[in-house]
Amino acid sequence: MRFIAYxxxxxxxxxxxxxxxxxxxxxxxxxxxxxxxxxxxxxGLKDLAAALLKGEPIDPxxxxxLPPLSSPGKIICVGLNYADHTAESSxxxxxxxxxxxxxxxxxxxxxxxxxxxxxxxxxxxxGELVAVIGRGGRHIPQSAxxxxxxxxxxxxxxTIRDYQFRTPQWTIGKNFxxxxxxxxxxxxxxxxxxxxxxLKLETRLNGTVMQKASTSDLIFDVATLVALISVGITLxxxxxxxxxxxxxxxxxxxxxxxxxxxxxxEIEIEGLGVLRNPIAQEGKNTVQAAx
Numbered sequence: 001m002r003f004i005a006y007x008x009x010x011x012x013x014x015x016x017x018x019x020x021x022x023x024x025x026x027x028x029x030x031x032x033x034x035x036x037x038x039x040x041x042x043x044g045l046k047d048l049a050a051a052l053l054k055g056e057p058i059d060p061x062x063x064x065x066l067p068p069l070s071s072p073g074k075i076i077c078v079g080l081n082y083a084d085h086t087a088e089s090s091x092x093x094x095x096x097x098x099x100x101x102x103x104x105x106x107x108x109x110x111x112x113x114x115x116x117x118x119x120x121x122x123x124x125x126x127g128e129l130v131a132v133i134g135r136g137g138r139h140i141p142q143s144a145x146x147x148x149x150x151x152x153x154x155x156x157x158x159t160i161r162d163y164q165f166r167t168p169q170w171t172i173g174k175n176f177x178x179x180x181x182x183x184x185x186x187x188x189x190x191x192x193x194x195x196x197x198x199l200k201l202e203t204r205l206n207g208t209v210m211q212k213a214s215t216s217d218l219i220f221d222v223a224t225l226v227a228l229i230s231v232g233i234t235l236x237x238x239x240x241x242x243x244x245x246x247x248x249x250x251x252x253x254x255x256x257x258x259x260x261x262x263x264x265x266e267i268e269i270e271g272l273g274v275l276r277n278p279i280a281q282e283g284k285n286t287v288q289a290a291x
Contacts, residue, residue, distance in 0.1 A: 001016060001017075001045055001046075001049050001187070001188045001190075001191070002016065002017040002185045002186070002187050002188075002191070003015065003016050003017075003034055003048075003049075003052075003068060003185060003186045004016075004017075004023065004025075004058075004060065004065060004068065004183070004184060004185050004186075005034065005065070005066040005067065005068050005069075005070065005109070005183075006025075006058070006060075006063035006064060006065055006066055007063065007064045007066055008027055008062070008063045008064070009027070011027045011028075012027070012031050012066065013025050013026055013027040013028065013058070013063070014026065014028075014033055014034055014048075014052060015052055015055070015058040016048070016049045016052040016053060017185075018053060022057060023057065023058040023059075023060055024052055024053045024054075024055050024056065024057060024058060025052050025055045025056070025058040026051070026052060026055040026056070031070055032070075033048065034048070034068065034069060034186065035069060035237065035238040038132065038133075038134050038150045038151075038237050038238055039134075039237035039238065041134065041135065041150075045150070045188060060184075064109070064111065064112070065109040065110040065111050065112070065183055065184055066109040066183075067107045067108070067109045067182040067183055068132075068153055068182065068183055068184075068185060068186035069132070069182075069186070069238055069240065070104070070107075071104045072104060072238055072239055072240045073236050073238055073239050074101070074233070074235070074236070074239040074240070075101060075102035075103065075104065075107075075180075075239075075240050075242065076099060076101060076229060076233070076239065076240070076241050076242070077099070077100050077101065077102055077128075077157060077174065077241075077242040077244075078097050078098065078099060078220065078225060078241065078242065078243050078244040079098035079099075079100060079170070079244060080093065080094055080098045080219075080244065081097065081098075081218055081219050081220055081243060081244025081245075082213060082217050082218065082219065082244055082245065082246040082247065083217070083219060084213075084217075084246055084247035085244070085245055085246050085247045085248075085249065085252075087247070088247045088248075088249070088252035089252065093219070096228070097220045097224075097225060097228055097229075099229065100169070100170050100171060100174060101171065102157075102174055102175055102180055102242070103175050105175075105177055106174075106175050106176060106177055106178065106179050106180040107180045107181075107182050108178050108179075108180065108181050108182070108277065109181070109182065109183050109184070110181070110183035110184035110275050110276060110277070111184075111276060111277065112178075112181070112277060113178065113277060113278050113279065113280035114156065114158050114178060114179055114181055114259065114265065114277045114278070114279050114280070115176070115177065115178030115179060115279075115280055115281070115282050116259065116260065116261060116279060116280070116281050116282060117160060117176050117177075117282045118281070118282045118284075119163075120160045120161075120162050120163060121258060121260070122160055122161040122162045122163075122251070122256070122258050123158060123159070123160060123161075123179070123258050123259045123260070123279070124158065124159045124160075124161050124249050124250045124251050124258055124259070125156060125158065125203055125205060125210065125211075125249065125250060125259055125265050125267075126156065126157035126158070126159060126203075126245035126249055127154070127155075127156060127201055127202070127203035127211050127245055127246070127267035127269075128154070128155040128156070128157050128201075128242050128243055128244060128245050128267075129152060129154070129155075129196055129199070129201065129215050129218075129222075129242075129243045129269060129272075130152060130153040130154060130155045130182065130240050130241065130242050130243070131149050131152055131196070131222045131225070131226070131240065131241045131243060132149065132150050132151050132152065132153065132186060132238070132239075132240050133148055133149065133150065133226075133235045133236065133237055133238065133239040133240070133241070134148060134149060134150025134151070134189075134237055135147065135148045135150075135237065136148070136234065136235050136236040136237055136239075137230060137234070137235060138230050138231075138233070138234040138235070139230060139231065140226055140227055140230040140235070141227060142223050142224060142226075142227035145222070145223040145224075145226035145227045145230075146189070146194060146195055146222065146223050146226075148226055148235065149189055149195075149222060149226065150188065150189060150237070151186050151187050151188040151189050151191075152186075152187050152189065152192060152196045152272060153182060153183060153185065153186050153187065153240075153272065154182070154183065154184070154267050154268075154269050154272050154273065154274075154275040155180065155181065155182050155242045155267075155275075156180070156181035156182075156203075156265060156267050156275060156277060157174065157180065157242060157245060158176075158179035158180060158181065158259070159173055159174055159179070160172075160173045160174075160176050160179070161173065161250075161251045161256075161258070163176070178282075181265075181267075181275055181277045182240075182275075183275055184273055184274070184275055184276075185272070185273055187271065187272055187273075191271065192271050192272075195221055195222045195223055196215055196222060196271075197215055197216050197221065197222075198214055198215060198216040199214065199215040199216075199269050199270040199271055199272070200212075200213075200214055200268075200269070200270040201213045201214065201215060201246065201267070201268070201269050201270075202267070202268045202269075203248065203265070203266070203267050203268075204265070204266045204267075204268070205257070205259065205263060205264075205265050205266075206263055206264055207264075210248045210249075210250070210257075211245065211246050211247065211248035211249070212246070212248070213246035213247075215243075215269070217246065218243060218244065219244075220244075222241070222243065225241055225243065226241070229241065259279045260279060261279055261280055261281040262278075262279065263278070263279040264276065264277070264278050264279070265277055265279065
């Protein structure tokens with residue numbers, strides 16, 4: 001099953017693809033509906049798909065995509081999870097996953113602009129596989145870890161490099177608003193090889209290949225990540241794990257190659273589709289009051 005979240009005429013919706021690749025859905029607000037279905041396990045997702053297939057045809061070209069999950073409870077990102085990226089970063093390969101958090105306020109959907117902030121021109125791309133937790137738990141054994149994964153998606157971990165390395169911890173550089181592209185679809189685990197292994201991953205900037213790898217190159221695979229993270233953190237349905245990026249990032253190139261307004265970045269993962277985002281400049285700096 002392949003689900004997309006979208007907005008049309010100011011209303012959120014959710015759609016599912018049928019066997020012919022056509023989308024059917026409902027403009028019913030949609031917010032949180034996929035999350036609730038994921039928490040309901042395989043039956044919950046099947047019931048949601050059946051309800052959406054009774055809806056109206058949805059043209060993906062005529063809607064604005066939203067992140068498949070609008071507000072994950074936890075966004076756990078993994079750094080240095082491909083040996084070639086660790087090497088290009090001139091860092092010794094750690095023997096334990098390098099974890100950091102993202103906030104939902106940084107997320108944008110497929111087709112929406114990734115925003116280069118006014119305070120920096122060092123906006124980098126990172127193509128990554130996302131694992132979506134379906135069944136929560138703590139102290140999850142690695143042998144059962146994939147039973148806790150509902151499905152997968154694609155992420156562009158857009159990074160403001162100069163801010164990332166201002167401190168030993170990467171939080172600020174990884175959490176600028178409008179830098180975390182997520183989508184286009186949530187694809188259930190049964191559509192892919194076990195653990196989403198051996199999938200081709202490719203990042204393209206303006207049509208030129210920047211990153212090319214296989215998810216089999218992950219140092220810590222999906223099952224290992226679920227097990228190790230859950231040693232200390234209770235995972236919940238709808239949490240996402242962003243599993244890391246391979247070599248080829250802009251910061252490692254000589255000279256560095258960063259995304260700029262007018263560029264288009266595409267991340268393609270076999271079986272999951274293409275996450276495509278234009279790059280835009282942040283608007284004039286203003287003090288914004290919280291709503």
